[in-house]
Amino acid sequence: xxxxxxxxxxxxxxxxxxxxxxxxxxxxxxxxxxxxxxxxxxxxxxxxxxxxxxxxxxxxxxxxxxxxxxxxxxxxxxxxxxxxxxxxxxxxxxxxxxxxxxxxxxxxxxxxxxxxxxxxxxxxxxxxxxxxxxxxxxxxxxxxxxxxxxxxxxxxxxxxxxxxxxxxxxxxxxxxxxxxxxxxxxxxxxxxxxxxxxxxxxxxxxxxxxxxxxxxxxxxxxxxxxxxxxxxxxxxxxxxxxxxxxxxxxxxxxxxxxxxxxxxxxxxxxxxxxxxxxxxxxxxxxxxxxxxxxxxxxxxxxxxxxxxxxxxxxxxxxxxxxxxxxxxxxxxxxxxxxxxxxxxxxxxxxxxxxxxxxxxxxxx
Amino acid sequence: xxxxxxxxxxxxxxxxxxxxxxxxxxxxxxxxxxxxxxxxxxxxxxxxxxxxxxxxxxxxxxxxxxxxxxxxxxxxxxxxxxxxxxxxxxxxxxxxxxxxxxxxxxxxxxxxxxxxxxxxxxxxxxxxxxxxxxxxxxxxxxxxxxxxxxxxxxxxxxxxxxxxxxxxxxxxxxxxxxxxx
Numbered sequence: 001x002x003x004x005x006x007x008x009x010x011x012x013x014x015x016x017x018x019x020x021x022x023x024x025x026x027x028x029x030x031x032x033x034x035x036x037x038x039x040x041x042x043x044x045x046x047x048x049x050x051x052x053x054x055x056x057x058x059x060x061x062x063x064x065x066x067x068x069x070x071x072x073x074x075x076x077x078x079x080x081x082x083x084x085x086x087x088x089x090x091x092x093x094x095x096x097x098x099x100x101x102x103x104x105x106x107x108x109x110x111x112x113x114x115x116x117x118x119x120x121x122x123x124x125x126x127x128x129x130x131x132x133x134x135x136x137x138x139x140x141x142x143x144x145x146x147x148x149x150x151x152x153x154x155x156x157x158x159x160x161x162x163x164x165x166x167x168x169x170x171x172x173x174x175x176x177x178x179x180x181x182x183x184x185x186x187x188x189x190x191x192x193x194x195x196x197x198x199x200x201x202x203x204x205x206x207x208x209x210x211x212x213x214x215x216x217x218x219x220x221x222x223x224x225x226x227x228x229x230x231x232x233x234x235x236x237x238x239x240x241x242x243x244x245x246x247x248x249x250x251x252x253x254x255x256x257x258x259x260x261x262x263x264x265x266x267x268x269x270x271x272x273x274x275x276x277x278x279x280x281x282x283x284x285x286x287x288x289x290x291x292x293x294x295x296x297x298x299x300x301x302x303x304x305x306x307x308x309x310x311x312x313x314x315x316x317x318x319x320x321x322x323x324x325x326x327x328x329x330x331x332x333x334x335x336x337x338x339x340x341x342x343x344x345x346x347x348x349x350x351x352x353x354x355x356x357x358x359x360x361x362x363x364x
Numbered sequence: 365x366x367x368x369x370x371x372x373x374x375x376x377x378x379x380x381x382x383x384x385x386x387x388x389x390x391x392x393x394x395x396x397x398x399x400x401x402x403x404x405x406x407x408x409x410x411x412x413x414x415x416x417x418x419x420x421x422x423x424x425x426x427x428x429x430x431x432x433x434x435x436x437x438x439x440x441x442x443x444x445x446x447x448x449x450x451x452x453x454x455x456x457x458x459x460x461x462x463x464x465x466x467x468x469x470x471x472x473x474x475x476x477x478x479x480x481x482x483x484x485x486x487x488x489x490x491x492x493x494x495x496x497x498x499x500x501x502x503x504x505x506x507x508x509x510x511x512x513x514x515x516x517x518x519x520x521x522x523x524x525x526x527x528x529x530x531x532x533x534x535x536x537x538x539x540x541x542x543x544x545x
Contacts, residue, residue, distance in 0.1 A: 014528040014529055015528075015529065017524060017528045018521055018524040018525050018528055018529060019521065021520050021521075021524060022517040022518075022520050022521045025387070025516075025517060025520070026517060028391065029390065029391065029394060029513060032391045032394045032395040032398075033394045033395070033397075033398050034398045034399075040398075040399075041400055042398040042399065042400065043397070043398060043399070043400055044398065046400065129477050129479070129483060129484065129486055130477055145401075146400050146401055149400075303495075304475060304493060304494075304495035305474075305475045306474070306476075308476075310405055311476065311477055312483055313483060314482065314483050314484040317483075318405055320402075322401050322402055324405070325400060325401035325402060325403075325404040325405050326400040326401050326404075328404060328405060328408075329396075329399060329400040329401070329404050330400060335474065335495075335498075336474075336498070336499050336502040336503075337499075338499075339474075339495035339496060339498050339499035340496065340499030340500065340503070
């Protein structure tokens, strides 16, 4: 047997031994949480940057805060069933709950056609896992990775003196991110449509479709309106005119979009949503989205959910586009924050989404 | 001197297997909860089945533990330390079972599909959809995870205290097989 040591140094060494393992683990744990890497882009950091950029919070989404709920269905054409085994690409009348929103973080912002518009959808086939998708109307996302997103949010920080972002910071962002210039210009020169109904919504990120035999196909997609497209008119009346037009349209007739998949060509960047794809890529008409009812977010079916683009059914998997993971993590954090807060009324109230009964009676 | 009996092989296998799983889980959880990529999705996809595996093993282990008494603590261990040992083990079992359930429950309340493997095998929700409950449980999941991590550190420190300072048979009862005569 080893003789029991009596010297104080041996004893101190033993105590050091007792403390060393837990201390090392604690160190590792805090490292994993980012305590020692202040430059790491974290979920909380993005939330703080959005807050500083004027995101309202108080129970509302940190971005795309002003919106309405819609419902309808998706009917597959069957054309995409050969590239993906997802139920959505072969079934008819798949129930859809969706949301139209303005991209800003302020739930009471005045409608402006120039603001990014979004369409978010939950496809809920009866016999298969659901699919959630969140799309924006600019054709590309002028952000390449988490660092770009964080830099961009920081550049939008409100100057306390003016209550607006500092133009110098915005210019500095452009100057220090030259790789995003082409995307920003493409978006700046896009045709801005008159409203939600005649807008085209893009997946922005790329996904991989998985066929029954395991073949993977990289795609982006867009929801292309079947309504005639009109350019936005300069004369815009009312704080909520874009939403009011959408509500009136939906009470008058269903709105439809064609879901067009674009298959990545050999030179298309699958892992970079800021890169446009080639114009001659193969496209697949996957089906038709029909939306026919509209409700306020107050009590509506789209409010208590997050449109995390990584909630995917079998047959669709994430590409290595880093923005997808960023969205998934940030949306989760935003959803957890807002769900724990007291929420005021939405700008688009239940009264506003009612059928205009009084008016139609007057007409008839 | 008669060597004190060790934990049974079943108890030791369960202990060390779960030690690795729980520590991995705590690191994965903390890392992914602060991360926005690039490993985020892969880690979240691993976190769910690993958590369910821990839940199943913890329930098995609790059943086993209730039927098989562990080796007794040394007689000369002060009563307050005996109490701390007993209390901390009850808390460890409670957290091993509660954390996966809170995770499962929070995703249920948040209206998330809960894929267990790939995106085809889903767990059923265990709570109705309720965003306020989701938010509350999401915070509770973090607090409980930090509590479990703290408790694991104390547990490791206490085991080393037995092994290096008191040099009694407690640490060895979980590390070595000893003949009980």
